[in-house]
Structures are given as structure tokens and as C-alpha cells.
Amino acid sequence: MPEILPQVDFLVFLVYSAAAISLFAYNTPTTERNLCMSIVLCFALWSFCEAYAHLSPTPDGALMWFNISSFGWIIFPLPVLFFYLAVTRGIKPNFRAVLTPSFLCLFLITAQWRGGLINKVERGPFGWVAIWANSPASYLFVIYYSAILSFCAFLALKFWLNAEEQKQRAQGKILFFTVVAGFFVGTFSDVVAPMFEIFQVPPIACLAGLIWLAGMVLAVTKYGLLSVELGYFKDLYERLFEFTPGPLALLDERGVFLSVNRAMANSLGKKREELIGKNLRQVLDAETYEHRMAAIKEALHSGQVKSFEDARKGRYFKHNIVPVSFQDNKKAVLIISRDITEEVKAMQRLEFYAYHDYLTGLPNRAMLEMKFSEMTSKGDGNSFIAVFFLDLDGFKFYNDSLGHDVGDEILIEFGKRLCQKVRNGLVGRFGGDEFIVILPHMKNTEHVEHAVSEIVSALKTPTKAGGVDVFLSPSIGISLYPKDGTSFDELIRHADIAMYKAKKSARPYCFFQEDRAFLR
Structure with missing residues (x-):
């Protein structure tokens, strides 16, 4: 032995x-x-x-x-x-x-x-x-x-x-x-x-x-x-997770974190060690949790990638849920997230400037026409809508002599003044030094005259631009819906005609008349 x-x-x-x-x-x-x-x-x-x-x-x-x-x-x-x-x-x-x-x-x-x-x-x-x-x-x-x-x-x-x-x-x-x-x-x-x-x-x-x-x-x-x-795939996972800049997480079918990279942890406001082994329920609010689990179950059931978007703390994310199967039939999902904040903001800017003036941020012609249609659909028949076509007299002199940057300053400032005076209407920039004001719920012409007088008074006040005092006065043409037209384009055209009548007569504003311009 x-x-x-x-x-x-x-x-x-x-x-x-x-x-x-x-x-x-x-x-x-x-x-x-x-x-x-x-x-x-x-x-x-x-x-x-x-x-x-x-x-x-x-x-x-x-x-x-x-x-x-x-x-x-x-x-x-x-x-x-x-x-x-x-x-x-x-x-x-x-x-x-x-x-x-x-x-x-x-x-x-x-x-x-x-x-x-x-x-x-x-x-x-x-x-x-x-x-x-x-x-x-x-x-x-x-x-x-x-x-x-x-x-x-x-x-x-x-x-x-x-x-x-x-x-x-x-x-x-x-x-x-x-x-x-x-x-x-x-x-x-x-x-x-x-x-x-x-x-x-x-x-x-x-x-x-x-x-x-x-x-x-x-x-x-x-x-x-x-x-x-x-662990068999740990080297692959670690490299994939750590060298991918976007948020990544591996969850089982119950929503428990199996692996997570630092970008995902940061997006959730947690440390990686705090997330491993935790359920989504412990990290997200109840509504978001239910939405996420529904997407995870749908991806696992269909075997196809599911996508959705959400926002957290001012950032926007797009998530792709990829179903994963292991050798012993265990199921999990790989959540691949991408920060799309800049894309969303760029799209929001495009959408904004599709309906707003790039310089002043005021509504453009498309937005004015759309809002005008809404106003007419909500009209009560006992009032009318006033459309002002406004031009700044003397703007070309300052724009040419002081430069376009100063001219832009003047337009922005006068746009702000108009918005301050027009509380219950809409102010937009039509182009160049031309602005449009739409005032609903006007009861009579005296009501309109009071509103236009306040605008004229506000715009005549001197302003500083380019280190010099700027003195401008407006010429305003006024058309009334439905008396002077029923379409936006028709009212703008008639207000434009009235504005030129006011400018020629050296008066601050003028009402459109079919046969002649009515001066005030």
C-alpha cells in the first residue's frame, strides 16, 4: 500500500x-x-x-x-x-x-x-x-x-x-x-x-x-x-460595452440588468455596480417601467428588433431592443441606446423655422396663414378680424449706411415692440422691413384705430442701434375680414394697397376701401 x-x-x-x-x-x-x-x-x-x-x-x-x-x-x-x-x-x-x-x-x-x-x-x-x-x-x-x-x-x-x-x-x-x-x-x-x-x-x-x-x-x-x-463571451461583451460610446445594457426576460456600460449607467444617473442585478422597476418610474417591459416582451415574443424613443433629464434617446437567446434557451435582450438630442434639436429647429422667421423668431407667412384660418373658423359673427400690413419708413437709410448687422438689430427690436403691444393677436414678419399684425375680435373701427394708434406710438419712440439713435415711423395698411376679403392672401393684398396709400399721403395708417383708401 x-x-x-x-x-x-x-x-x-x-x-x-x-x-x-x-x-x-x-x-x-x-x-x-x-x-x-x-x-x-x-x-x-x-x-x-x-x-x-x-x-x-x-x-x-x-x-x-x-x-x-x-x-x-x-x-x-x-x-x-x-x-x-x-x-x-x-x-x-x-x-x-x-x-x-x-x-x-x-x-x-x-x-x-x-x-x-x-x-x-x-x-x-x-x-x-x-x-x-x-x-x-x-x-x-x-x-x-x-x-x-x-x-x-x-x-x-x-x-x-x-x-x-x-x-x-x-x-x-x-x-x-x-x-x-x-x-x-x-x-x-x-x-x-x-x-x-x-x-x-x-x-x-x-x-x-x-x-x-x-x-x-x-x-x-x-x-x-x-x-x-x-463569461465565455465576456471579452467580447466588455470590449463591445466599453468601446461603444452609446448606452448599452443586457437584461434578462424579467428586466434584471445582467451587464451595463458606463454610458447607460450615466444616462440613468447610477453607477454600473448599482445597476447589476437590479430590476428595471427599481430604476424607472412605474409608467416608464411598464412601457419598457411591454417593449421587451414584444421583442422576445416576436424575435424581432423593437425601437422606441424617450427623453430623460433634457436628453433624447432612441432605443433598439434586440432579442438574445443562449444555449440553454435562456432569453435576454440587448438594449442599444443612442443619444439623439442633437438630432432632435436640429429637427425642432427645422420645424420651428418652417413656420417662423429666422432673424426675429416671429411667425412667417405660412404660420400667419394657418393661424388666420384657425381664427376665422372660431369667429362668432359679431366681430371682425383686422389685418395690418406694416412697413418701417426710413429703414433702408439705416440699413445701407450702418450696415446689415445694425439693420438686423433694428428689425429685432421693432419686432419685440410690436409683440409687447399686441397681446391678444398675432405678430409676424412678412419679409424685409415688413410686418403683419392680425387682431381678432374687433368690434368696430374705433377699436381698430385704438390698437393701431398704440402701435404707431410705440414704434415712433427712438431706439439705439449701432451706437446711434434710430428714428423710424411706420406706415400701416389695414384690411378687415370679412368686409375686405375672405382669404388670407386677399386681405394681405388689400392691406398692402392701403399701406402704400398711407405712405404716399404721409399718414401713419390707412383703411382699405374698394374704390379708394380711407385715410386716418
């Missing part, structure tokens, strides 16, 4: 080595792969040194190899802990999580280097047996080892019991029994039996390592843990 143990240990070492090489050769270096490889390397170190310990003819040689092999047992709980955290909780190792167990591990390695854990070997019926020292370091190792593996068992059990799908329950069950069986076999063989000098028990700790290896491989390959499954 002593001759068989080294052969068994070497055979197990070859199994571990083959597993490590296979993991190392895998193209995508995921976190889960690296953790699995770390665990396998710890077991490989242990089995290799254990084999040489059993082959050693002297106690000193066996003790030396046992001391080296113990480093594998001291280190391996760390990658096991982080592997279980990764596959059950989706948590990657971070500095704060690593600090405490790593400090304990470093302390135990130092203690073992000084002979604080294993201090002698004895010959048993199955070969050399390492005897643990009766020291605080030995008891600390037992606490450290037991606490970590017990916590892993708790994580696996919770994952098993809380799983909603059959596959997830199978995954949790395998991980739970893996850690329990491996912990029991390894602890009894290499810790409990040597401490209590039970030499009749064969050192079968190599079996514990094989249990760990088989359990992890089965859980990952056959049942495809979600975090590990995504």
Missing part, C-alpha cells in the same frame, strides 16, 4: 495538470476560468508534493515535501471563496473583500514556513503521515479553512433554495454537495485524523480535490451557470 500512494498521487497530479492546461488554453481569460485554474493549481501542487513525500526514504525528506504541499491547502480556500461568490452572486474579487482572507492566508503561509503548522511526520500503515503542531497557528488554520468553506456552502445552499428554474436548482445542489463532500473528506483525511493520530485511515485527501474539480466542471459545463456562460 505505501508503494501505491505515490502512484495515485502522481496520477491525480496528471489529472489536475491536464485540467489546468485545458483552462489555460481557453481563449477568453474570464474571472471564473482564472479562479478555477487557481484552485486546480493548488491541488496540483499538493498532489505532486504529496507523492514525493510518500516516496521519501527519510522523515526529514517527507517533512520537507509535506511542508511545501501544505501551501496548496492554505491558499486554495481563497479562489474557492471567490469562485462561489462569482457564480452564485456575480461578485468579482475586490480589494476590500480580498484583504482579510488574504492577510490570514499570508500569516498562515509564514507560520508554516517557520514550522508552525506541521512539525513532524510519522510512519503509518499507508505511508508517511504529517502531524500537525499543537500551536495557535494550527487552530487558526482550521478556523480559516472551515469558515471559508462553510460560507461557500451557505452561498450554494441559498442559491439552490432561491433558484426559480430547475437548472438553477440543479446548479445550486451540485455546488452545495461539492463543497460539503470535499470539506468533509479533506478535513477528516488531512486534518482530523493526523491531529488525533488515527493512522488507520488512508490519506484520501486527493479524493477531496477530485470532488471539487468534478463538481465545478459539472456545474459549469453541463448546467451552464449564467455568470460563467456569459
Whole structure:
């Protein structure tokens, strides 16, 4: 039997080595792969040194190899802990999580280097047996080892019991029994039996390592843990997510964030770490959540890309929901968002200037005609609509002598004055220095004269432009609906005729008359 143990240990070492090489050769270096490889390397170190310990003819040689092999047992709980955290909780190792167990591990390695854990070997019926020292370091190792593996068992059990799908329950069950069986076999063989000098028990700790290896491989390959499954494409996802400037997110069919890039997190006002594992319901308001989930379900049901737009915090986004299927029929959606704020604003500007003057921002002819039609459709028959055609006398002099920039200033200023005086009507720019004023609900001509007198008074007040005082006066032609016409173009034409009559007579305004202009 002593001759068989080294052969068994070497055979197990070859199994571990083959597993490590296979993991190392895998193209995508995921976190889960690296953790699995770390665990396998710890077991490989242990089995290799254990084999040489059993082959050693002297106690000193066996003790030396046992001391080296113990480093594998001291280190391996760390990658096991982080592997279980990764596959059950989706948590990657971070500095704060690593600090405490790593400090304990470093302390135990130092203690073992000084002979604080294993201090002698004895010959048993199955070969050399390492005897643990009766020291605080030995008891600390037992606490450290037991606490970590017990916590892993708790994580696996919770994952098993809380799983909603059959596959997830199978995954949790395998991980739970893996850690329990491996912990029991390894602890009894290499810790409990040597401490209590039970030499009749064969050192079968190599079996514990094989249990760990088989359990992890089965859980990952056959049942495809979600975090590990995504890990196959993690390099692709990370590059795609991080180097795409627009917001991206991967959600499962329940609306839970599986992955998200920084642009998406910023658009939602959250950190990436805060979003992973959260449901859309926890991030969006109720109405938006219902709308998003309806779009996600529609995309998953139809298998086609669905698009929609929304606005958040003054920014506009277009979202494409792409249905995604995994090998185990799990469904998810990739939300590809694009900030279209500038496009929307450009479209809004185009729409605005389709109905507004580019210089003054006042309604243009198209808008005036449209609003005039609305006014006539709402007329009560007891009043009429007055249309003013207004021209600024003397504008050409200032525009030519002071420059077009100053001329633009004058037009903007006089447009503002008109808007201040016309509260219940509409002011628009017709072109050049010509403005249109439409006043609904006029009861009589005296009402019209009062309104036009206020406009004339406001426009005659001097203004500053280009560093000089500008004195302008308007010439205004007035036509009345429906007396002087029933169409917008007809009323404008008649008001234009009346305006020229006013200009020729040096009067501020003139009413249109069919046979002559009526001056005021």
C-alpha cells in the first residue's frame, strides 16, 4: 500500500495538470476560468508534493515535501471563496473583500514556513503521515479553512433554495454537495485524523480535490451557470460595452440588468455596480417601467428588433431592443441606446423655422396663414378680424449706411415692440422691413384705430442701434375680414394697397376701401 500512494498521487497530479492546461488554453481569460485554474493549481501542487513525500526514504525528506504541499491547502480556500461568490452572486474579487482572507492566508503561509503548522511526520500503515503542531497557528488554520468553506456552502445552499428554474436548482445542489463532500473528506483525511493520530485511515485527501474539480466542471459545463456562460463571451461583451460610446445594457426576460456600460449607467444617473442585478422597476418610474417591459416582451415574443424613443433629464434617446437567446434557451435582450438630442434639436429647429422667421423668431407667412384660418373658423359673427400690413419708413437709410448687422438689430427690436403691444393677436414678419399684425375680435373701427394708434406710438419712440439713435415711423395698411376679403392672401393684398396709400399721403395708417383708401 505505501508503494501505491505515490502512484495515485502522481496520477491525480496528471489529472489536475491536464485540467489546468485545458483552462489555460481557453481563449477568453474570464474571472471564473482564472479562479478555477487557481484552485486546480493548488491541488496540483499538493498532489505532486504529496507523492514525493510518500516516496521519501527519510522523515526529514517527507517533512520537507509535506511542508511545501501544505501551501496548496492554505491558499486554495481563497479562489474557492471567490469562485462561489462569482457564480452564485456575480461578485468579482475586490480589494476590500480580498484583504482579510488574504492577510490570514499570508500569516498562515509564514507560520508554516517557520514550522508552525506541521512539525513532524510519522510512519503509518499507508505511508508517511504529517502531524500537525499543537500551536495557535494550527487552530487558526482550521478556523480559516472551515469558515471559508462553510460560507461557500451557505452561498450554494441559498442559491439552490432561491433558484426559480430547475437548472438553477440543479446548479445550486451540485455546488452545495461539492463543497460539503470535499470539506468533509479533506478535513477528516488531512486534518482530523493526523491531529488525533488515527493512522488507520488512508490519506484520501486527493479524493477531496477530485470532488471539487468534478463538481465545478459539472456545474459549469453541463448546467451552464449564467455568470460563467456569459463569461465565455465576456471579452467580447466588455470590449463591445466599453468601446461603444452609446448606452448599452443586457437584461434578462424579467428586466434584471445582467451587464451595463458606463454610458447607460450615466444616462440613468447610477453607477454600473448599482445597476447589476437590479430590476428595471427599481430604476424607472412605474409608467416608464411598464412601457419598457411591454417593449421587451414584444421583442422576445416576436424575435424581432423593437425601437422606441424617450427623453430623460433634457436628453433624447432612441432605443433598439434586440432579442438574445443562449444555449440553454435562456432569453435576454440587448438594449442599444443612442443619444439623439442633437438630432432632435436640429429637427425642432427645422420645424420651428418652417413656420417662423429666422432673424426675429416671429411667425412667417405660412404660420400667419394657418393661424388666420384657425381664427376665422372660431369667429362668432359679431366681430371682425383686422389685418395690418406694416412697413418701417426710413429703414433702408439705416440699413445701407450702418450696415446689415445694425439693420438686423433694428428689425429685432421693432419686432419685440410690436409683440409687447399686441397681446391678444398675432405678430409676424412678412419679409424685409415688413410686418403683419392680425387682431381678432374687433368690434368696430374705433377699436381698430385704438390698437393701431398704440402701435404707431410705440414704434415712433427712438431706439439705439449701432451706437446711434434710430428714428423710424411706420406706415400701416389695414384690411378687415370679412368686409375686405375672405382669404388670407386677399386681405394681405388689400392691406398692402392701403399701406402704400398711407405712405404716399404721409399718414401713419390707412383703411382699405374698394374704390379708394380711407385715410386716418
